[in-house]
Amino acid sequence: MVFNSASFLYFLPLAFFAFYFARDSRRWMVLLAASVAFYAVLKAPHLLVALAFVSITAYYFGLGIQRAEGEPRKRLLFWTGVAASLLVLVYARYLPFLTMNANLLLKSLGLDAAIPVPHALISVGVSFYVFQAISYLSDVYLEVQEPETHLGYFALYISFFPKLMQGPIERAGDLLPQLHRKYEFSYDAIRSGLLLLGIGLFKKLILADRFAMIADPIYLDVHSYSGLPLIIGTYAYAFQIFFDFSGYTDMALGVAQLFGIKLTNNFNSPYLATSVPDFWRRWHITFSRWILDYIFKPVQTYLRQYRIVGTVIALFATFFVSGLWHGANWHYVAWGVLHGGYMIASVIAAPYLKKLYRSLKLEKTRALRVWQIVATFNLVCLAWIFFRADGMSDALYVVTHLFSGLPGQVAGIFASMSPVAIVKHAYVALFPGLDKFALPTLIVAGCFMLALQAMDRPQNRRPLAEQPVLVRWAAYYALGAFIIALGNFGQSSFIYFKF
Amino acid sequence: MTTAETLSGVLCEVFEDDSIVATPEMTADDVDGWDSLSHINVILAVESKFRIKFTPKEILGFKNVGDMMKCIESKTQG
Numbered sequence: 001m002v003f004n005s006a007s008f009l010y011f012l013p014l015a016f017f018a019f020y021f022a023r024d025s026r027r028w029m030v031l032l033a034a035s036v037a038f039y040a041v042l043k044a045p046h047l048l049v050a051l052a053f054v055s056i057t058a059y060y061f062g063l064g065i066q067r068a069e070g071e072p073r074k075r076l077l078f079w080t081g082v083a084a085s086l087l088v089l090v091y092a093r094y095l096p097f098l099t100m101n102a103n104l105l106l107k108s109l110g111l112d113a114a115i116p117v118p119h120a121l122i123s124v125g126v127s128f129y130v131f132q133a134i135s136y137l138s139d140v141y142l143e144v145q146e147p148e149t150h151l152g153y154f155a156l157y158i159s160f161f162p163k164l165m166q167g168p169i170e171r172a173g174d175l176l177p178q179l180h181r182k183y184e185f186s187y188d189a190i191r192s193g194l195l196l197l198g199i200g201l202f203k204k205l206i207l208a209d210r211f212a213m214i215a216d217p218i219y220l221d222v223h224s225y226s227g228l229p230l231i232i233g234t235y236a237y238a239f240q241i242f243f244d245f246s247g248y249t250d251m252a253l254g255v256a257q258l259f260g261i262k263l264t265n266n267f268n269s270p271y272l273a274t275s276v277p278d279f280w281r282r283w284h285i286t287f288s289r290w291i292l293d294y295i296f297k298p299v300q301t302y303l304r305q306y307r308i309v310g311t312v313i314a315l316f317a318t319f320f321v322s323g324l325w326h327g328a329n330w331h332y333v334a335w336g337v338l339h340g341g342y343m344i345a346s347v348i349a350a351p352y353l354k355k356l357y358r359s360l361k362l363e364k365t366r367a368l369r370v371w372q373i374v375a376t377f378n379l380v381c382l383a384w385i386f387f388r389a390d391g392m393s394d395a396l397y398v399v400t401h402l403f404s405g406l407p408g409q410v411a412g413i414f415a416s417m418s419p420v421a422i423v424k425h426a427y428v429a430l431f432p433g434l435d436k437f438a439l440p441t442l443i444v445a446g447c448f449m450l451a452l453q454a455m456d457r458p459q460n461r462r463p464l465a466e467q468p469v470l471v472r473w474a475a476y477y478a479l480g481a482f483i484i485a486l487g488n489f490g491q492s493s494f495i496y497f498k499f
Numbered sequence: 500m501t502t503a504e505t506l507s508g509v510l511c512e513v514f515e516d517d518s519i520v521a522t523p524e525m526t527a528d529d530v531d532g533w534d535s536l537s538h539i540n541v542i543l544a545v546e547s548k549f550r551i552k553f554t555p556k557e558i559l560g561f562k563n564v565g566d567m568m569k570c571i572e573s574k575t576q577g
Contacts, residue, residue, distance in 0.1 A: 071556075142560040277536070292535050301555045304539050311539065347536055 001041040002165070003197075003251040004204060011038065015161075016258055024182055028156050031179075031259065038161035044122040050088050051129065055155040057084045058133035062140045062147035062154075078141040082134050089130040092123040097328030125165045127325055129158050131290055136172045138294055145172050153179055162256040166248050168264045168286040175261070183260045191465065195456070196254030198479045202449060203247030205487035210442045211240035215388070217433040222394050225432070226404035232430045234398070237388045238381045242270065245284070271380070274372035276342040279380055291318050308348070315343045326387070331395050335386040342379055441486055448482060502568050502575075509544045513537070523565025549575055 001008055015034040022030045040048060061081030068074045090098070099115045106113055136157075139145035148154040157176050163169075218225055218233030225233070249266040256263045266285050273279035280288045296318040303310030316337070323336020354363075362368040382399070389395035413425045431439065452475060456464040464472060506521040514532050527533040533541065542558055545551075545567070551574040561567050 142556060144560055144562060277534075297535065297538075297559060298555060300539050301542070301558050304543060307543070311536065 001038050003248070003255070004201060007041065012255065012258075019183075019259055020185070027183055028152050028179065031160065032152060032156045035156065035159040035161040035164060039125065039159065039164060042122065042124060044124075046092070046121060047124070047126070050092055050126055051159055052155075054085050054088055054129055054133050055158045056151070057081060058136055058158065059148065059151050059154045061137060063149070065137070065140050066147045074141060078137055081137045085130045085133045085137075089126055092121050092126045094328045096120050128167045128169055129164065131169050131287075131325075132158060135169065135290060135294060139172055148172070148176055160256070160261070162252040162259075162261075163263055166245075166252070167284075168249065168252065168266050169290050170264060170286065171289075174264060178261050181260070186260070188465065189257050189260060193254045193257030195464070195476070195479075196250045196257065198254075198476070198483065199449075199452070200247045200250030200252075200254060201483050201487065202445070202479060203243040203250060205247075205483060206445045207442065207449065208240050208243035208247055209488035210438050210445070211236045211243065213438050214431055214434055215240050219388055219390070219394075222389065222398050226401040227406040228409045228429055229432050230398050230402050234381050234385055234388070234402075238271070238377075238384050241384065241387075242267075271377050272373055273376050273380075274369060275376055276339065276346050276379060279376055280339075280343075287322075291322050295321055311347060312344050315347070316340045319343065329391070331386050331389055331392045334392060334395065335383050338383045338386060342383070445482060445486060448478065452479065502571050505548060506545065506564065506568060506571070509548050510541065513540050513544050521564050521568070523563065523568060525564040526562070545571065551575065 001011060011034075015030070018034070019027055019030045036048065036051075039051060058081060061077055061084070064077045065074050065081070068077055095118045099117045103114050103117070106115075136145065140147045148157065153176065156179055157170070157172060160170075160175070160179070214236035215233045218229050219237065222230065246267040253263050253265065264286050266287075268282040268285065270279055270283035273282050296314050299317050300311055300314035303313055306313075319336045319340030320333065321336070322339070323333040326332045326335070357363045357368060385398045386392075386395045389398055409429055413429055414422060416422060416425065427434070427436070427439070452464075455467070455475065464475060467475075503521050503523075507519060510519045510521055510530065511517050514530060514537075516531065519530060527538060542553065546553060549571050551571065553570065553574075557570050561570070
């Protein structure tokens, strides 16, 4: 089930009231049943089997690791548990990719044996909860987390429906204690949860889907374009994926809040990052922490005697896996490796840049900060090309044609002296095939969102919740009216459902 | 010199800041510049100063400076 579907409109109140009226000792059962139902709606029975398998194996291996005598046995149980979870992920997501590449390898070796390529399975959510299970097993093995002794609560930790499909990837230490805690009704939590749900819907249905209207026509047929439309299409995609995913996360956080659960936020103004490492501290935060804690740190620790070389290898391995996690396709790997390259360059260049900025007296100046934000954003956008394109050849075409014919296109826009004609030419040149109302709608909706978020900042003297009733409800109604009037209902799914 | 004092000296050297004082509750977030990339420099400097070798599991399990101090003491006094 998805948050922007009609069935969720019935599901959510039903789940909430069943939860609210249930006895404390049974609330976990209501949430677990709701989570299974939420997943079952996808009508893919293998997903329910995968969820049950991952939950049960991680639960028993977690207990086994704690009870095992001696380090070698603990280590064996840890790796077996991780392998069991990974097996599910490989089976659900990577079999077609692996067999296709194995066949290519066999062919290049001159062997004529071709392995039949299996069909791709629906795998929504699998990579998220498999990562969560691995995180749990690692934390138990490292003795930073006590294993959960109740299978029901553990299954709920893995499958809690607001974060089941697309994260956030929660650590056991953050989520399990909240699931055990006695629920207390709080009007404020409900209010801010519903507001977050509304903001998430707004971001997804109005902003993300309109940015998609700009990016999609270009990226579906990149070879018909060069220069400006490719640049605009890429920038539009950068905002599409941000509003799509952060909208989803807002909805997940909002829905969880209705049940008294605070999930971890995944975004912190990522496009205001001043470096690529900073971007990864602000973008898909729970995933970044995961790859940092469970790939980068272990690899870097094992290779520490090689100093910077060890760090470079660890960064490369981390971002290679990150690319592969996003999709069983080489263009996702290219996206990951490019980010790995940025990170490596950043680590190597950081001390020299620091000295350079100091000698130019630019340290801590606004000009430097603006330059860093602009440069980082453009590096991230360059990488998004590989992420968005339908395959490596499309991605390479976009990268090599970003500036083709650009001067002529700009001159064409300004060929006429009349401002109306300039705007008209610009609209056609920059947004090919875009509905003429889409951009003004996007601008108005974007301004509303900025105003609403500025109003609701917790550091405000009077955040939205403390405003007079008229102001508050005017804002809520405006948000609802925007969603109903401009929402792109039932036409699109979330980008991160694929992963 | 106590473990905490020696560790403070190591941290001051790694982060080029003489004001750092190691306490058991301290975490990387409390020290400017102590991020996941520089963490390994702290580990290497500590290992070299105390002439010890941590196992990867020990390093990955440190939740704060206190955990690290306990581990150092178990190795230097053992």
